Amino acid sequence: KAGVTQTPRYLIKTRGQQVTLSCSPISGHRSVSWYQQTPGQGLQFLFEYFSETQRNKGNFPGRFSGRQFSNSRSEMNVSTLELGDSALYLCASSTGQGALGANVLTFGAGSRLTVL
Amino acid sequence: DAKTTQPPSMDCAEGRAANLPCNHSTISGNEYVYWYRQIHSQGPQYIIHGLKNNETNEMASLIITEDRKSSTLILPHATLRDTAVYYCIVRVIKAAGNKLTFGGGTRVLVKP
Numbered sequence: 001k002a003g004v005t006q007t008p009r010y011l012i013k014t015r016g017q018q019v020t021l022s023c024s025p026i027s028g029h030r031s032v033s034w035y036q037q038t039p040g041q042g043l044q045f046l047f048e049y050f051s052e053t054q055r056n057k058g059n060f061p062g063r064f065s066g067r068q069f070s071n072s073r074s075e076m077n078v079s080t081l082e083l084g085d086s087a088l089y090l091c092a093s094s095t096g097q098g099a100l101g102a103n104v105l106t107f108g109a110g111s112r113l114t115v116l
Numbered sequence: 117d118a119k120t121t122q123p124p125s126m127d128c129a130e131g132r133a134a135n136l137p138c139n140h141s142t143i144s145g146n147e148y149v150y151w152y153r154q155i156h157s158q159g160p161q162y163i164i165h166g167l168k169n170n171e172t173n174e175m176a177s178l179i180i181t182e183d184r185k186s187s188t189l190i191l192p193h194a195t196l197r198d199t200a201v202y203y204c205i206v207r208v209i210k211a212a213g214n215k216l217t218f219g220g221g222t223r224v225l226v227k228p
Contacts, residue, residue, distance in 0.1 A: 004159075033214060043160070043203075043218035056215040090159050094214065103150055103207045103214045107159025 002026065004108035006091050012114045018079040021111045023091030025072050031055075031096030032074040033105065034066060037088040046089075049074055050096045078113075086115045117217055118143040118206040125223040128198075134191040136222055138204030141185040147208045149180060151189050152218070153200040160203065160218070163189065194226045 005024040013019050025032050033048035033056070045058040049068035066076040072093075078085055089112075092105035121139040128134040140149065150165040164171055164178045166187075171178045177190040191198055203221040207214070 031214065033216075035218075042220060043154075045215050045217070048214060058215070092159070096214075103148070103205075103216060104162050104165065105152075105160075105214065105216070107161070110159055 004091055004093050004106050006089075006108035006111050008111060009109065010112050010114075012116060013081050014116050015081055015083060017081050018077060019081060019113060020075055020077045021089055021091075021113075023074045023076075023093075023108060025074070025091075025093030026106055029093035029095055029106075030072055031094045032068055032072060033092050033094075034074070034076050035090040035092065035107075036060075037090060037110070038084075038086070043090070046076065081115045083115050086113060088112050117208065118147055120204045120206055120219055122202070122204050122219065122222045124220060125225070127225050127227055128191075128194045130196060130226050130228050131193055134194040134198065134224060134226070136189040136191075136202050136204075136224065137186065138189070139186045140204070140206045143184050143206050144208070147206045149178065149187050150205045150207060150216075151176070151178065152203045152205065153198075154203070154221070155197075155200040163202075194224075196226050196228065198224065199226045200224060 007022045031050045034046040037043045048056040052068045063079045068074045088110045090110045092107045094105045151163040152160040154160040166178045180187045201221040
């Protein structure tokens, strides 16, 4: 079956711009979560959506937002980009429930954002 | 979630077993141990999880001590493709879904 698909894979933006990243989960998965990975901070949880509702949120400023559509596809948006937002943004999907589904995630390959 | 402690790095010879330790001395009774790995420039990959019994799948074995304060991930026959950062995560199963906390992990280098 198809894995988690993230687009775009690479993008370059300048400070002050905004960016939208997309994630298509595995078919049947209702939970989509987003992570930011930087060399200094490692992997950090951004937020999780389940059935179009934000279910968990990490400790990031309001410039970072997301949403989930009825087909479980998700987007995240970062507004007013800063240099420090340069990172690999990873999306993961899961069934979202039960021992296997709650914390067993399938990750996409990520979207690498560079802010100049 | 309980905190985990892993060695920052370790080397392993190709074809030999790799034993990756993880300390989670403050684990509570309803917390599972999960292992993920991240090969360079890829998203993390789920490996295995367990509660208190030893677990085995096609990728690895997970040995959890009787007091559950530590565990060991065993890669039975390491290959060069097993070179990655391995993360041990302790997490309770919550109806409110997942919010995994990845620590620094163990950087494993498999050498020929």
